[in-house]
Amino acid sequence: MKWLLIAPLTAALVLAVGQGASAALLAVSATTDYSGEGDYWDTIPNSPNGSPTFRVYDYEADGYGVRLRSRDQWGLTSYVDQTAGADTIRDYNASPYEIAIQACNRDALSGGTIRVFNCDSWVYV
């Protein structure tokens, strides 16, 4: 077991960081655990080297999905969305160049606009 992070952002979403099976260039250096209304934070110690795997939970049927953002060493950002609905999990693998991950709530508005809110702090990997 090599759980490194469990990070509920609101009760509706959780970002978890763990070590993938593949060889990697990065190590998780700081992680947080936060639940929006519970004010609960936790920091789990560093991990051995590993390509981080990010698990995103959507626990509650609040009408919002989860957006997972990443930042790389060149300042580029990318994202993936977890929109499978409540009571689902989705796993993501970071590239060796990703340096930070952040999870937010996402809400699809009319006209294709996506509102991103309730963002957690950036987690550096």
Add this chain to the structure above:
Amino acid sequence: MPQAFETLGDATVRRKRSRGRTAAAAIAVTAIVAGGAFAGLRFLPASPSEPTVGAKVASAPVTSPEQRIDDVWPQAAHEMPTKLPDGGKVRPRAFLDETTVLITAESTFEKADSVLAYNLKNGTTRKLSNIPTPQGTSLFADGFTAGNGHIAWWTARKKDGKEIADLWSVPASGGEPAIVTSFPLPPRSRDGLITALTVLPDGFAWSMGSMGVFKVPFAGGDPQAIAGTQGLHIFQWPWAGSPGPREHRSAPYQTVLNVESGERRAAVTRQNSQPLACGITQCISSLADTTEAGIQGRDGQEGRKVSLPFSAVGPQALRLDRFLTGDGPGWSALYDIKTGTAVDLKVDASGVRYLPGSDPRLLVLPRNDKFLIVNLGSIP
């Protein structure tokens, strides 16, 4: 509350150039993209358990089971559509009987607004009830469960700065839903809000955050906390245990309590091993970085060794005291510790997993734009 508005498609990856980035960095990125090494965040293949993160990894390569579930246990494996003919998104919730699944249909994202019965044999759907959405709703209907002639779920609404849960019930044959009871929700935390809503012969029971197990009769009234259950979560009635279902670092329900008789059972594991999954009577545990596992009764009697057919297994409940799910590269499997049978589930690579619901018999998996419905209870 920081907010951002973006006009982006769903489930896609897009890269944005940050302001002030240097030309040198841009050249470096271009070179790496051209080389195919810069992939950013990527979906991982779907798996039905909670593997990969917190997983054990086999020291030797493990290949997928040769047999697929549809061939080995055809009576247990069914496919059903993920949408109704009118486009409503469907979610399987529990078995109503051996061949009928309680499903919900959504009108918008995560907003279930009708309860239906889906017949696995002939593919027909029968509407049982609408799902009301009270004013001030903060959480749409969830926690669907069925049994003893009732279907139940819960919703939450904000009132006077508090979040109030409403527990709803409707006859299993259909009808108008009614609120059985209402009560304040605990603060949101990783213990969850309401989990494992269960229909008992005389009422309803549920776990709530870290507050323990509560009951209410069918006729309603104030929920009653069951003494001695604080910190416990319903596993399979009358058993409740800890850790709860949302614990990601270790197997849930390592310790269980019969809330009716008071009998308490702990996990028994071999030295230097960690529980992978626990049922009511036994746990399966493994040594790190091997496929070797031990099945040990909670009564402490001598266990037995097995070789797991997976390369990765995550913390999960041992369903019906015998079934475990796990993964290998690009595949997912179901393993029966009672018979030693392993089958390939042939799920797709969408990367989506459905968390277990109230019915321990029901395993829901994504398979090529359909649901694979597994009735574990029909496996001899």
